[in-house]
Amino acid sequence: MKKLINDPTRVVEEMIEGYIKAYPKHVRQLAENDRALVTAKETRNGKVGVLIGGGSGHEPAFIGYVGAGMADGVAVGNIFASPPPDPILEATKAIDKGKGVIYIYGNYAGDVMNFGMAAELADLESDIRVGSVLVTDDVASAPKEEKQKRRGIAGEFFVTKAAGAAADKGYNLEDVVRVAQKANDYTRTMGVGLTPCSLPQTGKPSFELADNEMEIGLGHHGEPGIEKGDLLPADQVVDRLMHDILIDMPVESGEKVAVLVNGLGSTTNMELYIMFRRVEHILRDKGIIIHRSYVGSYSTSLEMGGASVTITRLDEELAAFIDHPADCPLYVQK
Amino acid sequence: MKKLINDPTRVVEEMIEGYIKAYPKHVRQLAENDRALVTAKETRNGKVGVLIGGGSGHEPAFIGYVGAGMADGVAVGNIFASPPPDPILEATKAIDKGKGVIYIYGNYAGDVMNFGMAAELADLESDIRVGSVLVTDDVASAPKEEKQKRRGIAGEFFVTKAAGAAADKGYNLEDVVRVAQKANDYTRTMGVGLTPCSLPQTGKPSFELADNEMEIGLGHHGEPGIEKGDLLPADQVVDRLMHDILIDMPVESGEKVAVLVNGLGSTTNMELYIMFRRVEHILRDKGIIIHRSYVGSYSTSLEMGGASVTITRLDEELAAFIDHPADCPLYVQK
């Protein structure tokens, strides 16, 4: 597949360079490790540090979410590959202000091992308290009884938002972890893929689908989904996604939710709004209140075609955090 | 090409419905015409109204740019087709607060005729003063001597931003028009296409390119460009775009500019940052100061692959307007 790149082995370095230069007032690269980026404004004293990260290729996630009201630092891996412990550790040291650091990341074998090693080193070498919340929002990736095995996809945005707001409000580490964990427990996502992406280094499509097929419940690295099906009209696709989400996490009439209709890369805003429209119909029919909506490409898989729907149940505490302002290079909320 | 839609003839209606439902606090649809959207907060009394619009398929442009500090209203056409005079006229009436309305739109035959007819009707039927600024930023679309023939592409974002800020600061119609016209005069864009888009109703690709080809200077509706060339590494592509831009509009060392690296649809943020990186190198080498940068999909052509670079020269007045805060559904700046 065609890409506007130079050396395929240097895409992550060049992306980071461009990103840092585009937002010098927002983010800076650590001298200790060029894959560790932190807020240029310096984490406030006494604030819990919020650290996110994972493989590249999901932009605006995760680099785009460093800023006021969201994360203080991010560790950047190769494409679709967890960062190693070094950048995680360096970012941890840079953003710890004595109150500890929360790690928020998707539940993937690689991330679990690398963030786990970094947390251990932060404790042993630097005496920094680290709390970890693994995002497990993807309904399609394991049965309900094994939610702890599920992978994290677009719902990580809401978990980061909740934790970022809680930390910004001065919550201590235990409470920020509690809030993030609750946000994760209250969040479900399910996605559908139409066209594959390709790694810059191989140029090969991540999966193959006929012109009339879609992949249901696929992962956000192009991992195959739970089943292939006929390509259906948008409304039927949304019905299927919402059905699986609401079976897994029943929401009562009168409850508030946040909604994210997320594009995986090459899906247009037009398609996402058409999908959101159907989500709104379904929720309205059930008497569920949409407290806030997010529609756009918040967490992508390179240029993959497809979309996911995320629903987060909101109690009073989470609703306030979703409304909390944020000022990141790739996400601003007033 | 695969799309997540329902009825291809109703994509614009369904998109608008979803959009309005996603941002009820920001935008509303006029009862008089469902293709006319205006700010939900009501235009301030005594403020000049800012009206934008054009064909659909460019989202987040133009619907996404209605909000504080930007436009007050937008007229929405069919895909890649100017809206007719009716929605333009209705939006004009809704946002005029006695101080007149500025129309900002791209220089296309259709838009010129439809906005022109609407402006005439606004004057004749409703006695509303209308000023018009046609965006002509696309360097590739006509020689320098015929700038008035050039079409408008991504640079319309900066023209809207400048006019929106000026109107927000209380400038009168003549001055808002002067500012918008200056922003247009100081703005140049040039783009490159890698992969085509397809209209929902035909499903056919807008152009054909071999795997090793790119289209230089293409329009943002998939109109063919000025030439086909070999697909080059990102840096060489940027060199070509910047060369053509800076030949056309020389910028002195020490001058300030705003930069927009715009994705046309399916181009990833990663690629856009790699391109921005090179833009930054070129400008830094010339001693030109980047006052503010915008990198992302600000004006698309459905799912087209490719990108454009926009440079706007900033005097004191324009620099202040670029920094002016904005709060639109699809673009927020603090």
Place this chain on the structure above:
Amino acid sequence: MKITAAEFKTFLKNVVTMMEEQKDYLCELDRKLGDGDHGVTMSIGWQAVNEKLDGELKDEQDCAKISMLAGRTFLSAVGSSVGPLYATGFMRGAKAIQGKLELGDQELRDFWVAFVDGIKERGKAEVGEKTMIDTLQPAAESLQTKFAHTNDFVASFTEAVKAAELGMESTTGMLSKRGRSSRLGERSLGTKDPGAASSYMILHTFLTTITSAQTV
């Protein structure tokens, strides 16, 4: 000859059918020169006209009102470049036949001359710029000249449609000067202008409608 409102509506209905058939072809031309939507735009516009024909205009007997509403409906449905152009054509045509329940030779001539003049005025294009004007202007000129000698609309319009066809064909070899395709330079050579094609189709449909109506 005489055209009733019913026949005028048959003409519009025939255009509706014909545009559905030619939609893909017109898009194909526009893909080469523009943004690929000309067939879609024509189809949307004429479908909207069709709805009016089946609704509001069902019992309308005034040709001018029919043409006026067709033009306004087309414009509201499509915008685009051709919205204002064709709409102005039908609306100016309407003005030329105001209050007429039947259209005789003179009215029909006036209708089409006004139709073309309106489009010229709206778009400000000249012959040779690769637009629908290359079809319409030769047609209008031929119609006027021939009619001045004969006062026979069908004979004059038959000639006009031939001139229109030649004009349309001539756009293939032209460098574009107007609209989206004007940015193509040399690459605009070799493809027929979509608007030149659709306007020929409209004129041609009018001719076949009235000649078959006549034989009845």
Place this chain on the structure above:
Amino acid sequence: MKITAAEFKTFLKNVVTMMEEQKDYLCELDRKLGDGDHGVTMSIGWQAVNEKLDGELKDEQDCAKISMLAGRTFLSAVGSSVGPLYATGFMRGAKAIQGKLELGDQELRDFWVAFVDGIKERGKAEVGEKTMIDTLQPAAESLQTKFAHTNDFVASFTEAVKAAELGMESTTGMLSKRGRSSRLGERSLGTKDPGAASSYMILHTFLTTITSAQTV
């Protein structure tokens, strides 16, 4: 038998070469089961190791230090799942041969047993879950058993590589339980696990390196 630091470095160099050759094949397996990057990840990691071999490690004579730095370098270069896994293998192996300038039969056995134990501990996978453990654990078991009887590393390791191959092949028929592919269910059947393949390649390369070194 005895392995010098130079021979140990030759082994690592051979892995570097081999991974470049097998890169596409490993990506192909991972495309079917995971995110398609296993070959890329291995290549990036081993290229980083290669740089160290040509630089910092050029004159290093301590096998443990070589293995330790190889592990740390691999980890820093790739992260991913296999970063912590293989890195732990090489670092634990290093610990088992601390201070050794040459590796005799016993040290070589200890190195590979520690290598596999480290990976098991890090990833917590069991045999039968369709991971590199299906290759590595049978190899380590075979090595230990045979070596206990013979004290002959080459003979025991030859057996171990055979057990590794069988283990690797067995993953084709397994349902995945770990890592990305565990979400595939039935669809994971029929494809060999990429990590099982790359770990077999590493063991096999060690065997060919020491046997060709021996004949010298």
